[in-house]
Amino acid sequence: MAVSPLTLIVRPRGKAIRGLPEEIVIDPADSAAELYKKIASSSKSSIHRLKITKGSDGSAISNSGAITIQQTGLRNKSTVDVKDLGPQIAWRTVFVVEYLGPLLLHPLLYYLRPIIYNTSEAPSGLQTLSLILITLHFIKREYETLFVHRFSLATMPARNIFKNSAHYWLFAGLNIAYWTYAPSAPTAQRRNPLVTYIGIALFVIGELGNFSAHLTLRNLRRPGSTDRGIPSGASFRLVTCPNYMFETIAWVGIWMVNWSLSTAVFLVLAVGQMSVWAQKKEMKYRKEFGDGYMRKKFFIFPGIY
The missing domain is CATH 3.10.20.90 (Phosphatidylinositol 3-kinase Catalytic Subunit; Chain A, domain 1)
Known part of the structure; x- marks a missing residue:
């Protein structure tokens, strides 16, 4: 009928x-x-x-x-x-613009050191290493934005791009770069090589783990669909958002390389924001999947939060 x-x-x-x-x-x-x-x-x-x-x-x-x-x-x-x-703007475009800030500002301040700081000293090995790690991090972010992430929402209000970009352009870009490449920065001094090697190792582990988690999340959603499945895998059994856990590990690694207070400030701000997002994600999973979802006690850090 x-x-x-x-x-x-x-x-x-x-x-x-x-x-x-x-x-x-x-x-x-x-x-x-x-x-x-x-x-x-x-x-x-x-x-x-x-x-x-x-x-x-x-x-x-x-x-x-x-x-x-x-x-x-x-x-x-x-x-x-x-x-x-x-007026709306695509989320993919928003992320590209956000991450472009640090990608532009770090090389700019690094190569303009003689003018900005009025110095003839060459950058130290740790300053160069900091530039490499941070640049690699945001190149990876841009790659994931273009080729990995699938967004549940297509757009956001265009006016919000300025607010969203400020976090990365100012805190991850200008603030970290200015204090990291200065002649008086901790990165300009000699450091215990063992600490630097540990920082590099944490950075690599964090970046690879974060990329793996993002691939898992990508595969939960069909192209062009907003529907998603329940994330699974070793890291997803530990916490709600292992991508945030590995993101934190990577930035701890960067901080152990440059020992800059500006990096620590960005790390604290990022972890605070990710903690809010992770808790909301856990509540959303519980509501969306009900008894089919294994509830997590910890959102980002096993045994801590």
């Missing part, structure tokens, strides 16, 4: 949206993504600028091809509210 199409009442939420239709006719078996397409096409807006919620309770309707209109609870003559989120 054929199911009759539904007529949904459409109204703007917040500022008016030019061309927004007053009604949309859609089949109950159509996906929620089709609803987004119809409204975006009618209003000549980008799908990514729209947020659609149910008029009855304000709950969001996901732009998903895996959820049908019937499953959303919408019925004939139901009301949907449409909000214009404003």
